[in-house]
Amino acid sequence: MSELLIKNAYVIDPINDIKGEIMDIAIKDRMIADSVSDSAEVIDAKGCLTLPGGVDSHTHICGTKVNFGRYMSPEDMRAGRGRAQPHMYPVSGYSVPTVYANTYRYSALGYTTVLEGAMAPLEARHTHEEFFCTSLQDTMANTLFDGNWSVMEAVSDKDLKRVAAVVGWTLAAVKGFAVKVTNPGGTEMWGWGKDVGCIHQKIDHFGITPAEIIEYLIRANELLNLPHSVHLHCNNLGKPGNYKCTLETMQRTPNLNDKRQTLYMTHVQFHSYGGTKWGDFCSKADDIAWMLNRKPQIAIDMGQVMFGKTTTMTADGPMEFNLYRLYNNKWSNHDVELETGSGIIPVFYSRKNLVNSVMWSIGLELALMTKNPWQCMLATDNPNGAPFVKYPEIIALLMSSRYRDEEFAKIHPDTGKRVHLPSLDREMDFYEIAVMTRAAQAKALGITDIGKGHLGEGAYGDVAIYPIKNNDIDPSRDYSKIIEGFSLTDYTIKSGRVISRHGNCLLNGNNRTIWVKPKISEEYNMSNDPEFVKKFERYYSVSMENYPVEEEYMNKRNICIETETGL
Amino acid sequence: MKIELSIKPREKPFIPIEAESITPASFLEKMTEDITVWSGNREKKLTEIFDVKKSGNADSQKDVEIILNGDCSAVKRVGEYMKDGKISIMGNIGMHCGNFMSGGLIEINGDSDSWLGREMTGGEIICKGNTGDYCGSGYRGEKTGIKGGKITIMKDAGDYLGESMAGGEIIVNGSSGNMPGSEMQKGTITIYKDAVLPCPNMRGGICYVLGEAKEILPTFKQTGSIYNSDHKRELNIYEGDYANRSHKGKLFAGKTNKK
Numbered sequence A: 001m002s003e004l005l006i007k008n009a010y011v012i013d014p015i016n017d018i019k020g021e022i023m024d025i026a027i028k029d030r031m032i033a034d035s036v037s038d039s040a041e042v043i044d045a046k047g048c049l050t051l052p053g054g055v056d057s058h059t060h061i062c063g064t065k066v067n068f069g070r071y072m073s074p075e076d077m078r079a080g081r082g083r084a085q086p087h088m089y090p091v092s093g094y095s096v097p098t099v100y101a102n103t104y105r106y107s108a109l110g111y112t113t114v115l116e117g118a119m120a121p122l123e124a125r126h127t128h129e130e131f132f133c134t135s136l137q138d139t140m141a142n143t144l145f146d147g148n149w150s151v152m153e154a155v156s157d158k159d160l161k162r163v164a165a166v167v168g169w170t171l172a173a174v175k176g177f178a179v180k181v182t183n184p185g186g187t188e189m190w191g192w193g194k195d196v197g198c199i200h201q202k203i204d205h206f207g208i209t210p211a212e213i214i215e216y217l218i219r220a221n222e223l224l225n226l227p228h229s230v231h232l233h234c235n236n237l238g239k240p241g242n243y244k245c246t247l248e249t250m251q252r253t254p255n256l257n258d259k260r261q262t263l264y265m266t267h268v269q270f271h272s273y274g275g276t277k278w279g280d281f282c283s284k285a286d287d288i289a290w291m292l293n294r295k296p297q298i299a300i301d302m303g304q305v306m307f308g309k310t311t312t313m314t315a316d317g318p319m320e321f322n323l324y325r326l327y328n329n330k331w332s333n334h335d336v337e338l339e340t341g342s343g344i345i346p347v348f349y350s351r352k353n354l355v356n357s358v359m360w361s362i363g364l365e366l367a368l369m370t371k372n373p374w375q376c377m378l379a380t381d382n383p384n385g386a387p388f389v390k391y392p393e394i395i396a397l398l399m400s401s402r403y404r405d406e407e408f409a410k411i412h413p414d415t416g417k418r419v420h421l422p423s424l425d426r427e428m429d430f431y432e433i434a435v436m437t438r439a440a441q442a443k444a445l446g447i448t449d450i451g452k453g454h455l456g457e458g459a460y461g462d463v464a465i466y467p468i469k470n471n472d473i474d475p476s477r478d479y480s481k482i483i484e485g486f487s488l489t490d491y492t493i494k495s496g497r498v499i500s501r502h503g504n505c506l507l508n509g510n511n512r513t514i515w516v517k518p519k520i521s522e523e524y525n526m527s528n529d530p531e532f533v534k535k536f537e538r539y540y541s542v543s544m545e546n547y548p549v550e551e552e553y554m555n556k557r558n559i560c561i562e563t564e565t566g567l
Numbered sequence B: 001m002k003i004e005l006s007i008k009p010r011e012k013p014f015i016p017i018e019a020e021s022i023t024p025a026s027f028l029e030k031m032t033e034d035i036t037v038w039s040g041n042r043e044k045k046l047t048e049i050f051d052v053k054k055s056g057n058a059d060s061q062k063d064v065e066i067i068l069n070g071d072c073s074a075v076k077r078v079g080e081y082m083k084d085g086k087i088s089i090m091g092n093i094g095m096h097c098g099n100f101m102s103g104g105l106i107e108i109n110g111d112s113d114s115w116l117g118r119e120m121t122g123g124e125i126i127c128k129g130n131t132g133d134y135c136g137s138g139y140r141g142e143k144t145g146i147k148g149g150k151i152t153i154m155k156d157a158g159d160y161l162g163e164s165m166a167g168g169e170i171i172v173n174g175s176s177g178n179m180p181g182s183e184m185q186k187g188t189i190t191i192y193k194d195a196v197l198p199c200p201n202m203r204g205g206i207c208y209v210l211g212e213a214k215e216i217l218p219t220f221k222q223t224g225s226i227y228n229s230d231h232k233r234e235l236n237i238y239e240g241d242y243a244n245r246s247h248k249g250k251l252f253a254g255k256t257n258k259k
C-alpha cells in the first residue's frame, strides 16, 4: 500500500466547492483519502496553487489521423527534439509530435486525463495502441457517428431505438467513450464530392438532414444513459456566416439531462463567423455567447487559435479540402468505408493575417462573454487551433486584459473593426481557470462519479501543483509568471504517484482507458440483426467477427462504465 | 590555424559518425580535447576517432583550415552551420556535409554522399567526384532547399538534385539522376550532360540541361529555342510546371525527349 501526503497546499477544487484554502491532501493506494499514516511519503506544496489533475475534453493525440499528420509532415519532427533520459524516451515534433512527447508535455502542464476527439470506429485499434503508450494520462475516445450508414438508415426510418442500438453496439465493440458527430451528413456527402450547406439540407440517398441526425443521436445518447453527451462539431466549420447555422443548432437543443449538458459543442470559435465572404468576415461570438448564456443544456470548448505553425486534422473532409484550396500546401484526404472520412493539412496562423487575427479574437471573446465558466472549456482542438503547449498562454490571456491589449496591438490593424475583444475587460481568476481546465471538463464528460476531476475522498489521486503563489502574484500584471507557472508543474501526481517533477517524468503512470458498455437486451443486440450483419458482409472490408476491439487488446487497467439503458 | 584530422582504423567502420562538431568555429572556440563526436549511440572524444594535428594560430574562423584524411564516407554532418574558413576533404565524405552552411569553402576530392549542402544559405562547396541524392535540397517535408551559395559537382549527381531550391547556384559537370530541380522556386541549376524528368512541379528559377533532357513532363510548354553562346549550342526553352498554380520556371534543354 502506498501513501502520500501533500502538505500546505493552496487548493482550488471547484467540484467540491473549495475556492482556495490551505490544506493537506492525503492519498492512500491511488485514491484520495481522509488521512494517511505517519509513514506516508510527504510532499511540501509550500502554499503553491494545487488543483485536481487537468482534464482535456477535446484533443487529437492518438489515432490514424494524428499518425497520418506525422507521416505527411516529417519537417514537424525537426522541432521539439529531446534526448532520452533515465525514465523517458527520446521525443520529437511540435504540432504532431511522437506519442511520448504528447504524454510528457501534457504531464508537465499538469494534465492527467485526456479525451481523443475523433476516433473512426473501423480504425479504433490504432487509437487504442497509441493510448497504451500515452502512459501518463488516462484516455477516452470520442467515436465518430456522423456518416454511419446504419445510423442514417435508422434515422430515415424514424426508429430511435435502432439508432441507440447501433450506437450502443458500436461503442462497446470499439471501446469508445462517447458519441462524436463531425459535420453530420457532410462527411457522407463528401464521398460524392459534395458538402451540406446547413442543418436542413437533405443528404443524398438517405433523405435525412443533419438536424435530424443530431436530434436522433441526442435522444439515443440519453436512451443509452451515456456518461457524456453528444459531442458535436457543427456543420459549416470555418465558413464566413456560419454562426447562423451554429445558433440554430443551439436553439434546437433540448434539455434532457439534469446532471450535465445535453449537447457538447466543440471548437466553437471555428463556428462563430459572421460576414458573407473573407472580405467582410467578422466575429459573431457575441451572438453565440448570448445564446449559450440562455441555454444551460449546452457546453462548449473554445477552439482557441494561437499564432504560429500547426497541423489541422479533422473528420470533416470537405472543410479540409476548402482549406487546401486556400493554402495550396500539402493535403491528405481519407475515406472510412461506411462511417466517416478525414482530411489533414499543415497551416500557419499569422498575426499579419486579418482572418487569423479575427479567429484569435473570437476564441477569447467566447470564453470572456460566457457568463458561466462551467459552460466553456479551455481548449484549442489540439493541434487544430494550436498545439496544447499553448494552453498557459491562453490562461494568461484570460486572466489579464493588459496582456490581451498588448497582444492585440501586435495583430492586423483592421481587426478592431471586426471583433469585440478590446471592449471586454473581464479578467478571470484562478477559480475560473480551474473550472475551465479540469472541473467543468470532468463534469461535461460525466467522469466525476468515477473519481476524475476533483479531490473529494474516493477520487483518483490526480493532483497538479503549480509554482504559483496566489498572494505574491497579480495575474493582470504578472502575466508572464502565469504563463511560466502553468507551463511546468512542480509536481504532477496521477493515481497517487508522482509522474512529473519539473517536467522530468518519473515513471509509468498506470494509464487507463475509460470506455462505455451500454447494457442492451438481446432483442436490440445488433449482432443478431440480419440487416446489420449483411452490411458487414456486403460493404465492410472486415468481417463482423474481426471488427470489435477485444478487451485483451487494450491495457489491463482499463475502466469500463456499464450503463443501464432503455433497450 | 591548420588542423589535420586523419581517421583512425576502426573495428566497425560502417558505424556512422555524427561529426557536426567538425567546423572552423569549434576549433577556434574549444580545446581539441573538449570536442566530441557521436559514434553510433556513443559520444566519443574527437581524438578517439581521429589523429589530430594542429598548427598555427587564428583570430577568426576565416583563418582556420581543416583537412580530413582517409576514408570519411561514414562521417556525417561535417561543416554543418559553417560560417567561414575552409574544410578540405582528401577522400570521400558521408551524408549531410555542409548542412545549413552560410559561408566559407568546403572542397571534397573524392565522392560525397547524399544531402550535400542541404539547406545551405551561402558559401561554396566543390566536389571533385560524384555526389549522392538530394544535393542542395531541403530535408524531408521541408519546403525550401538551398537558399544561397554555390555547389559545384565535377562528376555526376544522384536523384532530386536541388529539390525545393530557393536560391543560389548548383553546377553539375556530369549528369544528374531523376527529377533535378523538383519543386524549385528560385536559383539556377546547370547540368552539363543528361537529366531525367527535370523540374517537376517547379514554380520558378532556371534549369539548364545541356545534354539530353529525358522524359520532359507533359505539363511543360515549349515556348521557343535559343542559341546559347555561353554553352555554344541550340537550346529548347520550356515554361512550367503547369501542374502548379504558379509556373514561372524556365527549363532550357539541349536535346529533348518528351514522353
Ligand SMILES: [Zn+2]
Binding pocket: A058, A059, A060, A117, A118, A266, A267, A314, A381, A384
Ligand atoms: Zn477536434
